[in-house]
Amino acid sequence: MAKMWEGVTKAQTDKLADDFNSSISFDYKLYKHDILGSMAHASMLAHKNIISKEDAAALIEGLQGILEDIENGTLTFNPDCEDIHMFVEQVLTERIGDVGKKLHTARSRNDQVALDLRMYLKDQTQEIISTLKTLTLTVCDKAEEYKSAIMPGYTHLQRAQPITFGHQLMAYAMMFMRDIDRLKDAFKRINVCPIGSCALAGTTYDTDREFEAEKLGFNGIALNSIDGVSDRDFCVELLSCISLIMTHLSRFSEEIILWASWEFKFISLSDEYTTGSSIMPQKKNPDMAELVRGKTGRVYGDLMAMLTILKGLPLAYNKDMQEDKEAVFDGVETVIKCLNIFTKMLASVTANTENMKKAASEGFINATDLADYLTKKGLPFRSAYKISGQIVKKCTEEKKTLETLTLEEYKQFSDVFDDKVFDAIDLVNCVNRRISKGGTSVSSVESQIQAVRNALN
Numbered sequence: 001m002a003k004m005w006e007g008v009t010k011a012q013t014d015k016l017a018d019d020f021n022s023s024i025s026f027d028y029k030l031y032k033h034d035i036l037g038s039m040a041h042a043s044m045l046a047h048k049n050i051i052s053k054e055d056a057a058a059l060i061e062g063l064q065g066i067l068e069d070i071e072n073g074t075l076t077f078n079p080d081c082e083d084i085h086m087f088v089e090q091v092l093t094e095r096i097g098d099v100g101k102k103l104h105t106a107r108s109r110n111d112q113v114a115l116d117l118r119m120y121l122k123d124q125t126q127e128i129i130s131t132l133k134t135l136t137l138t139v140c141d142k143a144e145e146y147k148s149a150i151m152p153g154y155t156h157l158q159r160a161q162p163i164t165f166g167h168q169l170m171a172y173a174m175m176f177m178r179d180i181d182r183l184k185d186a187f188k189r190i191n192v193c194p195i196g197s198c199a200l201a202g203t204t205y206d207t208d209r210e211f212e213a214e215k216l217g218f219n220g221i222a223l224n225s226i227d228g229v230s231d232r233d234f235c236v237e238l239l240s241c242i243s244l245i246m247t248h249l250s251r252f253s254e255e256i257i258l259w260a261s262w263e264f265k266f267i268s269l270s271d272e273y274t275t276g277s278s279i280m281p282q283k284k285n286p287d288m289a290e291l292v293r294g295k296t297g298r299v300y301g302d303l304m305a306m307l308t309i310l311k312g313l314p315l316a317y318n319k320d321m322q323e324d325k326e327a328v329f330d331g332v333e334t335v336i337k338c339l340n341i342f343t344k345m346l347a348s349v350t351a352n353t354e355n356m357k358k359a360a361s362e363g364f365i366n367a368t369d370l371a372d373y374l375t376k377k378g379l380p381f382r383s384a385y386k387i388s389g390q391i392v393k394k395c396t397e398e399k400k401t402l403e404t405l406t407l408e409e410y411k412q413f414s415d416v417f418d419d420k421v422f423d424a425i426d427l428v429n430c431v432n433r434r435i436s437k438g439g440t441s442v443s444s445v446e447s448q449i450q451a452v453r454n455a456l457n
Ligand code: ARG
Pocket: 023, 027, 082, 083, 109, 110, 113, 317, 319, 321, 322, 323
């Protein structure tokens, strides 16, 4: 097909080369931002008398028509166009005639594509932040529901100390709050307008870059035109934020999968978010959580792809950079899908508080509290720790628990024991005595929930 860049070359490329070079099969996703960017560009050209007001009006009206027709489905993307930028310009020229050819004055596809991508990612970043907020508030609601549900807290996946399910859930809320913070920070650097950098060196026209940036809602302009067209740091930053969100979702998914297993039976997931097996009738599989965990791998891949594309790339634009889009699109779309499904799945979780409590009663997870009791009675912590260990050993050998030992049996280990020991090792008391800020007591979890809700509202 004849190319817009026909001039120095015959612009007749091989069909295979055309296909290889073309990006419209994926960059069509930038259509809206490309058109809005072009409208602002036309306004700026008229504002600086580079084109007439009439020409700008015709360009803007033509662009508006193209936007509407894409959205109502009457205009479909032509796969023969090299990319979305060429497509829009070509349709515009077909529709409004030679005026359409004035649109590309004082710009290049190099600054145009950088602009489109930034505009697109600004919207997507806001979308990710808003889905993260919904998820975090859902976590708070669940934590509130289960703020007094006692379960074992684990280290090394060994029962360690009693906590509440609410406390465990709020740990994830904290991760998501940091994710939101990181995205807001990354947003600042996405929010810089590259248009007007042109091919790489700026332009001989007397443009007004600030005018265009402001019209498009940017916070400022790229101060170096070479950097303006070469920079894709914002893609790496965003993918890195997204990768960390996926890490958090993946850890959470892993716990949900464990908790929903027959071995734990701490939670059940609603049928809406589980699947059955085609052969084993008893199965209720946590596919959503497994897929979120699995998709974490592809998002890390997107980040690695982006970093590798940029590594060793000379300034300024190189065609390698066309490869940025599929990586960021995939990362962004995947994280949004995962956040949405994860939120719904989490909202459907019901905890089996009986089983949680039972598991908490079985693993000597109040042994630290026993040692603390002795320490408060005046023993040095190390000695208290040793005595408590001996008591746990006795219980294990005799298949008893700390709760079922008699006071006489306790006194065999130290004569400081009195009947207050049973209060000290009571699981509810163990939890509620952990009043240190950020600890597992009900009141501490309540303040965590309040703090997160306040920050989000
Ligand atoms: N489709 C290209 C991309 O996504 C647009 C920029 C092309 N610029 C160029 N000089 N060939 O990177």
